[in-house]
Amino acid sequence: MPITKAVVPVAGLGTRLYPAARAVKKELFPVVDRDGTVKPVIQLIVEEACVSGIEQVCLIVRPEDEAVFRRYFTETLPADVEARLADSGLVRAVERVLELGRHVDYVVQPQPEGFGHAVFCARSWVGDAPFLLMLGDHLSRSETATPCARQLLDTFDRLGRSVVAVKRTPEEWLHLFGTIGGSPLADMPRVYRVTAFAEKPSVADARARLRIDGLEAGAYLCFFGQYALTPGVFEGLQFAIQHDVREQREIQLTSALERVRQAEGGYAYEMQGERYDVGVPDGYARTVVAFART
Ligand code: UTP
16 A cells, blocks of 8 residues: 655654754754755655655644644735735745645644654554654755655555665764664665664664674664654554653654564665754754755
């Protein structure tokens, strides 16, 4: 069954970007896109989902933020502003935002209990079908003509099992990312059968059980920020919530991925593209520079 729905959690606190994130949610931080238009991060994410064939996107929002996101994706321009923008091409840019908005739904996460908890909030919206999950504070740039999300969906279509997008990542960054252990599939380039998921592993743990044949020394496969998942992940998340399985005080996705892997098997796809973590100061700076350069 092809994936047509995407979930994007945007209900985190974004404390690593304080004090700015007290004023503006990190998912609304501005980025200058390659056409010179200034867009909030969330718009770039929804655009990538839609050009990749997704029909409906669900934003998981904090109760007090729902109106902010809704307004951005639905509010038409007041006549005086429209008149001022008339010759600039920006009226069309705003119309495109409203067109995208027709594909966006909203579900509230009552408390910021963690990324995994936010995903669980989408359970009824997703229903009994596979879905695409995209981090709300990560952007991507494909190295091919195929957008990153589409590359992942194509891989899911071939395997019919959960696939996590990954990226070669140096050892010193392991504290920032979920990481996999696994082995490459002989008949599918860039695809790995996962043998373990670990959330932000220590270097010692990674050296002991997450090394991957064929990767250069000191490199690991860490999450890219996009996942194509079967609805089985909600069972894993429900277990984590019921048993209060927390990592760094939060209900995370990784333990649920590990449960799905044990039940159904799991795969990883090495993305042909770059990931940009907007949720940390260096990553945001890197994003702004890279996108402006096109
Ligand atoms: P992070 O793991 O970066 O957490 O979220 P955070 O709370 O936003 O940021 P810090 O750690 O305080 O700096 C990854 C993604 O998951 C969403 C975030 O909005 C972000 O897009 N998220 C996180 C939620 O939707 N709900 C949560 O409870 C936590």
